[in-house]
Amino acid sequence: MTAQRNEGRTAPAGSSETVAQDSLAPEVPSARERARAIPEAAVARLAVYLRVLSTMAEQGVTTISSEELAAAAGVNSAKLRKDLSYIGSYGTRGVGYDVEVLVDQIERILGLTRKHSVAVVGIGNLGHALANYGGFPGRGFPVAALFDVDPDLMGVPVGGIPVEHVDDIPTVCAEREVTIGVIATPPAAAQLVCDRLVSAGVQCILNFAPVVLQVPDDIEVRKVDLAVEMQILSFHVARRADEATEHEASADAATRANGARVAAADQVGVRR
Amino acid sequence: MTAQRNEGRTAPAGSSETVAQDSLAPEVPSARERARAIPEAAVARLAVYLRVLSTMAEQGVTTISSEELAAAAGVNSAKLRKDLSYIGSYGTRGVGYDVEVLVDQIERILGLTRKHSVAVVGIGNLGHALANYGGFPGRGFPVAALFDVDPDLMGVPVGGIPVEHVDDIPTVCAEREVTIGVIATPPAAAQLVCDRLVSAGVQCILNFAPVVLQVPDDIEVRKVDLAVEMQILSFHVARRADEATEHEASADAATRANGARVAAADQVGVRR
């Protein structure tokens, strides 16, 4: 609904890529253009590598091979090296990578050198939990504003920030230069809140509400959807059960027995 | 790093597919085998279609075309039809799909006809919020147990379920036939908790802790990682900023001005 949308945009697909700009400026794979070239899937993994590397650094590790880092991140080393190659060549052949250098470079690519002010909308169970993280995960994401509609919450500080009314989203967000909006409202309110955030100049939205948001296509939306996650898991349980009944003749306990065969699931790629 | 892993398994890739079984039983693309064939990405979207369809049904909609459903789900219609085709042919050419039929079929494929008992481990901010949902999203996921290490929490009911000690995970989970474990502990405790859940027979894990879990490869793990999500958004903010400075000559306000061009972002596919 609210379907003024237009999925099929104008471009006939399979045409552009680096196009859409003037044909002057021959080729500048600068840091800017380089960034565009990083596959979406790789970006998600870079964030994981960053965390692993930070942990390593804390433990005093200064150098690490692709094999080691890959194991710790739950991916294979070829993928890891390919991912790192998107951001440049910072390894030393025969040796590995300098942990600190890698941390710096990944932070640079992910734009973590900037501060990204965050607004959380919907201070219920979840919003409360989010606000209490006080300065989002990994720092660099200060919570600049909280919003709700509940009159009882107005002015009440959560995690040190007073709750304001959702009607004030446009003014407050614009004023505090919020770039990331987090929606933790009931589903019915999500689209309205989203529209306000967008009109306030917010560029990216993290949506916890179980609805599909309609947004201008220059707004980046990521969603975290509990129900979907649970149902995907349910699917796998079901598939497994089916397989079991399928060939329920052969070894059964035999398979279950060697529960020691540990292999880091590729949890990085959002899917397997 | 607990790295007994072995990413490169034995199979030389590009060999199997439907293999690995006896060559008798010629070909049975039964519901079971059919399930195996559904692309992971499609499964995630089916869950979204299901929600949209349920909402539709509530509103009295009985029939819907691929174009309409696709719009509401934020995907294009070709993808939607392809996704639905994985589960069977339930549409009527020239007409569309019967909403109720589709709901039933998707629920069947996702295994939502079964009950999946859930255990939540780590009753902090987030765990508390999760437990309070009381019976996870969309029903069918009853919370059967809560665990923590905090002595003050032992026996305290949260969302109607008393908190038990993590040491009891193996016995309690096995006893109550928990199939899905939710980890909402601090990162340091996550792997240990995960190991216990696995030894208790839990098949799938939803991990909110910012660590890469090492699990036997017959365990399905999905992760929800706030920090990663925020950093992906950060990346996009940064890229955008770079692009802006890039060709800061031409129209600037012009682009920002027509903020009305709404197009449902493809929020379904976990990525774009």
Add this chain to the structure above:
DNA sequence: CGTTGTGAATTAGTTCACAGCA
């Protein structure tokens, strides 16, 4: 007709495998 269902074409992402370098 109008819309589904699906092979074929395309694009994105992963893995292989090895040349090249410290």
Add this chain to the structure above:
DNA sequence: TGCTGTGAACTAATTCACAACG
């Protein structure tokens, strides 16, 4: 010698485009 960086090969996912059909 050992490990990175990457072209080439492969696999997965998406999109096209149209025949089939109620």
